[in-house]
Amino acid sequence: MLGLGTVGAGVASILSTPEGRHPLVADLQLRRIAVRDLERPRPLNLAPGLLTTCPEAVVDDPAVDIVVEVIGGLEPARSLILRAIAAGKAVVTANKAVIARHGDEIAAAAAEKGVYVLIEAAVGGGIPIIEPLKQSLGGNRIQRVSGIINGTTNYILSRMAAEGAAYGEVLADAQRLGYAEADPAADVEGGDAADKIAILTRLAYGGTVPRPAIPTEGIHQLDARDVDYAARLGFVVKLLAVAQRVGSEPPKPADTTAAGLQLDVRVHPTLVPRGHPLAGVNGVNNAILVEGDPVGQVMFYGPGAGAGPTASAVVADILNIAGIRQATGGGSGTQGGGLDPLLAAGNWRQCSLVDGALTTHRNYVRLRTSDQAGVIGQIGSCFGQAGVSIQSIVQYAGEGSGAAGEASSAEIVVITHEVLEARFRHALDAIEALAEVHQVAACLRTL
Amino acid sequence: MLGLGTVGAGVASILSTPEGRHPLVADLQLRRIAVRDLERPRPLNLAPGLLTTCPEAVVDDPAVDIVVEVIGGLEPARSLILRAIAAGKAVVTANKAVIARHGDEIAAAAAEKGVYVLIEAAVGGGIPIIEPLKQSLGGNRIQRVSGIINGTTNYILSRMAAEGAAYGEVLADAQRLGYAEADPAADVEGGDAADKIAILTRLAYGGTVPRPAIPTEGIHQLDARDVDYAARLGFVVKLLAVAQRVGSEPPKPADTTAAGLQLDVRVHPTLVPRGHPLAGVNGVNNAILVEGDPVGQVMFYGPGAGAGPTASAVVADILNIAGIRQATGGGSGTQGGGLDPLLAAGNWRQCSLVDGALTTHRNYVRLRTSDQAGVIGQIGSCFGQAGVSIQSIVQYAGEGSGAAGEASSAEIVVITHEVLEARFRHALDAIEALAEVHQVAACLRTL
Numbered sequence: 001m002l003g004l005g006t007v008g009a010g011v012a013s014i015l016s017t018p019e020g021r022h023p024l025v026a027d028l029q030l031r032r033i034a035v036r037d038l039e040r041p042r043p044l045n046l047a048p049g050l051l052t053t054c055p056e057a058v059v060d061d062p063a064v065d066i067v068v069e070v071i072g073g074l075e076p077a078r079s080l081i082l083r084a085i086a087a088g089k090a091v092v093t094a095n096k097a098v099i100a101r102h103g104d105e106i107a108a109a110a111a112e113k114g115v116y117v118l119i120e121a122a123v124g125g126g127i128p129i130i131e132p133l134k135q136s137l138g139g140n141r142i143q144r145v146s147g148i149i150n151g152t153t154n155y156i157l158s159r160m161a162a163e164g165a166a167y168g169e170v171l172a173d174a175q176r177l178g179y180a181e182a183d184p185a186a187d188v189e190g191g192d193a194a195d196k197i198a199i200l201t202r203l204a205y206g207g208t209v210p211r212p213a214i215p216t217e218g219i220h221q222l223d224a225r226d227v228d229y230a231a232r233l234g235f236v237v238k239l240l241a242v243a244q245r246v247g248s249e250p251p252k253p254a255d256t257t258a259a260g261l262q263l264d265v266r267v268h269p270t271l272v273p274r275g276h277p278l279a280g281v282n283g284v285n286n287a288i289l290v291e292g293d294p295v296g297q298v299m300f301y302g303p304g305a306g307a308g309p310t311a312s313a314v315v316a317d318i319l320n321i322a323g324i325r326q327a328t329g330g331g332s333g334t335q336g337g338g339l340d341p342l343l344a345a346g347n348w349r350q351c352s353l354v355d356g357a358l359t360t361h362r363n364y365v366r367l368r369t370s371d372q373a374g375v376i377g378q379i380g381s382c383f384g385q386a387g388v389s390i391q392s393i394v395q396y397a398g399e400g401s402g403a404a405g406e407a408s409s410a411e412i413v414v415i416t417h418e419v420l421e422a423r424f425r426h427a428l429d430a431i432e433a434l435a436e437v438h439q440v441a442a443c444l445r446t447l
Numbered sequence: 448m449l450g451l452g453t454v455g456a457g458v459a460s461i462l463s464t465p466e467g468r469h470p471l472v473a474d475l476q477l478r479r480i481a482v483r484d485l486e487r488p489r490p491l492n493l494a495p496g497l498l499t500t501c502p503e504a505v506v507d508d509p510a511v512d513i514v515v516e517v518i519g520g521l522e523p524a525r526s527l528i529l530r531a532i533a534a535g536k537a538v539v540t541a542n543k544a545v546i547a548r549h550g551d552e553i554a555a556a557a558a559e560k561g562v563y564v565l566i567e568a569a570v571g572g573g574i575p576i577i578e579p580l581k582q583s584l585g586g587n588r589i590q591r592v593s594g595i596i597n598g599t600t601n602y603i604l605s606r607m608a609a610e611g612a613a614y615g616e617v618l619a620d621a622q623r624l625g626y627a628e629a630d631p632a633a634d635v636e637g638g639d640a641a642d643k644i645a646i647l648t649r650l651a652y653g654g655t656v657p658r659p660a661i662p663t664e665g666i667h668q669l670d671a672r673d674v675d676y677a678a679r680l681g682f683v684v685k686l687l688a689v690a691q692r693v694g695s696e697p698p699k700p701a702d703t704t705a706a707g708l709q710l711d712v713r714v715h716p717t718l719v720p721r722g723h724p725l726a727g728v729n730g731v732n733n734a735i736l737v738e739g740d741p742v743g744q745v746m747f748y749g750p751g752a753g754a755g756p757t758a759s760a761v762v763a764d765i766l767n768i769a770g771i772r773q774a775t776g777g778g779s780g781t782q783g784g785g786l787d788p789l790l791a792a793g794n795w796r797q798c799s800l801v802d803g804a805l806t807t808h809r810n811y812v813r814l815r816t817s818d819q820a821g822v823i824g825q826i827g828s829c830f831g832q833a834g835v836s837i838q839s840i841v842q843y844a845g846e847g848s849g850a851a852g853e854a855s856s857a858e859i860v861v862i863t864h865e866v867l868e869a870r871f872r873h874a875l876d877a878i879e880a881l882a883e884v885h886q887v888a889a890c891l892r893t894l
Binding site for chain 2: 010013014020021022023024025120126127128131132135136137138139140141206277280292293294295296297298299300301302303306307308309311312313315316319320323324326327328329338339340341342343348
């Protein structure tokens with residue numbers, strides 16, 4: 001094992017107390033653990049000599065069959081994983097960043113050496129989602145994967161909704177309570193969720209999309225007012241990561257050629273209707289909704305982070321490698337036989353990101369306007385002229401109304417039907433040019 | 448494939464349209480299908496000669512590697528499954544009844560011949576729950592599995608709650624709409640859910656409990672009044688199937704010996720608090736909540752029945768067998784190598800059902816009483832003397848109050864804390880003996 005932080009300690013704890021778990025757990029032996037500091041006191045009873053400060057020594061140890069990487073970060077994690085693969089060893093990792101960014105390189109190396117690289121813990125903490133996507137839904141054409149896959153932002157959004165509190169306040173409190181990092185950027189700006197949806201995309205559709213190109217919007221600029229208006233209109237605001245097949249026609253063999261399958265993959269705060277299965281997912285919990293033909297909608301729900309849940313997922317991967325090794329009769333490697341193509345989950349299709357202007361979405365827009373007759377009509381006309389169909393348009397009293405020295409203002413909230421992004425942008429441009437419209441104050445996607 | 452009803456047709460449909468599904472689907476070939484009537488018109492384009500009326504011919508065909516049983520019922524399904532195993536063939540079945548009742552016999556035969564018998568479609572329709580239990584949660588000590596695993600009863604209960612309608616009315620409507628069978632007994636009396644929880648129990652705890660001994664209570668005697676009172680107290684009524692480890696102490700190696708692990712397994716209508724993850728599962732959907740150490744609570748949600756979802760699960764099993772066969776290099780059987788112990792899921796522990804009197808539960812009780820002062824006090828005393836701690840006791844106006852010729856009556860609803868069943872029964876006996884209590888009108892479990 002590389003690393004003995006919270007997750008690593010959780011894994012060690014499971015392996016050292018096999019009673020009552022699957023009997024295969026008792027067959028596993030933790031050979032060596034690479035740590036940064038040998039002297040650091042640890043809440044675990046570890047055999048002397050198990051620890052080393054040299055991760056290469058763990059990877060190269062001939063007694064080691066499976067390398068468990070729980071260091072996190074891009075380097076040295078990437079190099080160590082590649083080194084383990086080169087040595088013909090199976091790898092288990094919880095590292096979403098390295099898989100999202102170097103997944104193709106790692107998968108190619110693993111395929112060449114005939115070893116497994118398993119990543120159940122990289123998405124959704126303890127929720128079984130990676131293995132089910134690989135092994136239980138292969139008969140389906142996946143239409144959409146949408147998930148709440150960042151616990152920190154879901155905690156913040158749940159509290160904003162419950163308390164009507166502002167983003168900054170709740171973030172500070174979350175940091176005090178340990179639900180958010182001192183530097184929360186990766187969570188609140190959506191990068192962590194984008195890493196994870198990149199991984200889910202590959203498993204659901206059999207091809208990669210470039211991680212840096214995934215449109216990503218966080219919650220750090222979300223106004224409590226929009227959470228409130230959303231609630232009044234029957235929605236809750238969630239940070240969703242979505243990967244969606246473009247177009248609804250049944251796929252043709254052509255999907256697998258040249259340009260490949262076009263996908264709309266993105267991360268952004270989203271208005272979710274209150275009756276939707278994802279709407280009730282609160283706190284640090286995660287949930288991933290998979291929609292496929294013919295399965296329909298299936299959802300996976302549970303703790304998205306934490307030592308115990310994440311360790312449960314890491315151990316699941318180790319057990320799977322141990323289990324399949326029994327089936328193949330492999331001792332110190334699986335190089336002899338082939339790989340189970342479901343578990344190995346190689347790419348089998350070209351995928352690409354669709355041009356954002358060609359995607360369709362429902363939208364929520366909040367406009368700050370003058371409080372005068374006819375404004376709603378003008379806004380409605382702009383949408384109509386652009387071919388954007390509106391579901392609701394509601395006026396609320398503005399913040400500044402009646403304040404000394406400020407003109408009376410209103411807020412108008414519009415929810416559109418599903419419309420082409422290009423048309424919607426066109427309508428917004430026209431609306432922004434209206435003299436009565438002071439500002440397009442917020443613009444959010446809606447399920 | 449044995450059978451070509453709704454599920455069989457769904458499977459054939461997936462296999463004949465592999466585009467856009469996992470590439471392994473295209474490698475599968477449907478060799479022969481046993482049907483009852485060759486002449487029946489079918490909405491499928493099947494190669495001539497594929498159909499036969501002789502199921503043994505399918506099982507015995509040397510070109511057949513995997514036998515897919517989608518006939519249902521106990522016989523001839525059981526004999527055909529055993530015949531396939533004896534011939535060294537892998538089996539995929541959606542048949543919960545045969546697995547719940549003859550699972551041990553089938554598993555023993557499969558272990559002896561070294562073949563897989565996979566059953567993802569037997570529980571939860573399209574929801575991946577069997578494979579995740581086997582392959583993704585093995586590092587855990589499972590504390591409890593609780594599920595809404597019968598779509599018909601959940602549909603009926605959802606409508607009773609939404610409309611305040613009586614059981615009989617909704618059942619009749621469900622039958623008209625095709626959500627309930629003409630003979631609804633297996634669903635509404637809980638037998639189908641008991642079959643499924645027997646299967647989940649074996650996978651979660653590694654040992655079998657005798658299916659006929661599982662205490663089973665259906666919804667056919669449920670009064671709309673109790674659904675209504677439950678709602679007023681913040682609960683929804685669901686038919687839950689539960690398999691729970693008895694005692695909360697960490698398990699000892701002794702768990703695996705002699706008497707084995709004691710389990711409380713049961714099926715009954717249950718009051719579920721409105722905020723609970725299972726409370727929002729409505730209509731024909733299913734959901735299974737698994738609680739384990741260290742994973743915490745994970746939930747699997749989706750369509751619990753239907754041709755498409757069930758076919759998705761059957762195909763998943765076929766793919767898993769094809770995938771592992773690639774890994775083991777096995778051609779016409781897996782007899783050469785061993786079995787993956789996770790996927791094979793043999794028993795690894797003795798389990799037994801605990802004496803019901805020694806289990807603990809929260810309870811909901813509805814009493815019909817005289818409408819006079821002091822009754823609540825007397826009832827409270829009975830519970831107190833038996834050592835049963837009460838969470839709430841509320842009086843509602845009775846049905847007959849004020850009706851001509853009938854004494855004025857009241858209804859008293861009690862919700863207890865978690866109490867030993869034996870104490871609770873003792874208290875109920877004392878309460879029934881009170882002159883002011885006309886009847887213990889309802890008694891339900893509460894989460």
